[in-house]
Amino acid sequence: MTVNTRMPESLASATGTITVDLAQIVANWRALAATVAPARCAAVVKADAYGLGAERVIAALARADCNTFFIATPEEAEVARKFAPKADIYALDGLVGNSAPAFDRLLVKPVLSTLDDVVAWSALSRARGGDLPAALHIDTGLNRLGLPLRDVRRLADEPSMMKGVTLELVMSHLASADNPRDPKNRDQLLAFETLSALFSGIPRSLAASDGLMLGPAYHFDLVRPGYALYGGQASQSTPTPVKPAVTVAARILAVADVLRGETVGYSATWRAHRPSRIATIAAGYADGVPRSASAPDGKPGGQVLISGHLAPIVGRVSMDLITVDVTDLPEGAARPGEFAKLIGDGLTIEDAGFAAGTIGYEILTRLGHRFTRLYLDDNP
Structure with a gap:
């Protein structure tokens, strides 16, 4: 299986990536075809x-x-x-x-x-x-x-x-x-x-x-x-015989210390109740992260995966940026220049939709075009 971007620019400048597994999409279609034959x-x-x-x-x-x-x-x-x-x-x-x-x-x-x-x-x-x-x-x-x-x-x-x-x-x-x-x-x-x-x-x-x-x-x-x-699972009770076919990741731009009592993001909707570490990630509602995934103070919102660890979105989702609380992650897990996963490795399309008060269908179809699209080829 090969990776084909069809894009001349280097991934070194990409703010985010959308990886589409064409082979898995084909496998999903075949599994569904076998189910309904x-x-x-x-x-x-x-x-x-x-x-x-x-x-x-x-x-x-x-x-x-x-x-x-x-x-x-x-x-x-x-x-x-x-x-x-x-x-x-x-x-x-x-x-x-x-x-x-x-x-x-x-x-x-x-x-x-x-x-x-x-x-x-x-x-x-x-x-x-x-x-x-x-x-x-x-x-x-x-x-x-x-x-x-x-x-x-x-x-x-x-x-x-x-x-x-x-x-x-x-x-x-x-x-x-x-x-x-x-x-x-x-x-x-x-x-x-x-x-x-x-x-x-x-x-x-x-x-x-x-x-x-x-x-x-x-x-x-x-x-x-x-x-x-x-790879979407629409049924509330019976799993469809498919597997995830898309991974979405965005680059960590900065990691900064925030003092107890300080606020993060527009309108100061989230306040640190302890000394915190906040990672700023290059993804926002222009890239398909719903603004409704924002986490007001004391309420859950969306999450991302950083080095295999879940970290909550805190404060308002803005056009180009989200802020994530990485205080509880291991030292050095969140590093500027690395990528955080918005979808993938167990953080499903449905998870992202539920956290934003919507459905996975909307999450998929709202993915923006600023992220570099990578395709895992369906040909071996």
Whole structure:
């Protein structure tokens, strides 16, 4: 396995690094595919592959024979088609703006979520004189994107509305799949089974990362993991068979003594109750560390790993910097110039999200672009 940065500058000047293990992402996809077989396993690579670099992630998965990808926007469609030239690519946000001609050119299949989407895709099909493939999104209780019951029944009763549209997938999305005990999961499953039956013979898809762990009844013909591919654990009770695939580290800039009673950071929200050692680290909310990970006086906040030891963030997270209490670390463990880990070695994406009052999905997709990205190659 090799490290490839695709960046000419030396790591000596990097304030932080985001290390993406492409081999582990591929291994995660294979583990998920084995879990849901005989259903097929797609890969959701929207939002720049959840912040980890769509070009590299898509190319690695395509080499591993992943042949179905989900993106959200026309711009993401361009990237996906370039790096997965033979794959089935679905656009989750449907026909955004004037995206229909671009999707047609790129052979990307829009996920039709409104009657307006259906009408527009059908019109383009008639104009070009050939059928166009698409997916149909049915709302089963999330009440976000997706055709409501009345529109689903209308399409089933008036097939002329979809003239020229070749349905290749009927899908929905679970609202509470992270909690296996929520009765809404079963309600949505029954609704999906009922409504998708109106489109007999069309492959079906309901489960994403957390939903696929609800069991075979939720797998249907295709599952759509995203977060789990990157090592995320979305389910509250059943671990997904994946391992972490990203490490985030930032450089320690300085370590200084703070007297008892002195404050640290903006607005003086944290006060030292003992003589303390404070490390200043080159990461802030511009790099994806949520401001909500700040630790006001007496309350827990985020943590980092320094030389294998956990150290709490103290004071306010600012744009470029965080401050960390290293008083209890062994002498010399925190040294200027060394790196502290924000994610990695047991400090999980979920840990970072929980500490900031958010979820791991947000932590991943907010990772900034000032840090040097390193890729552990998927090719031996």
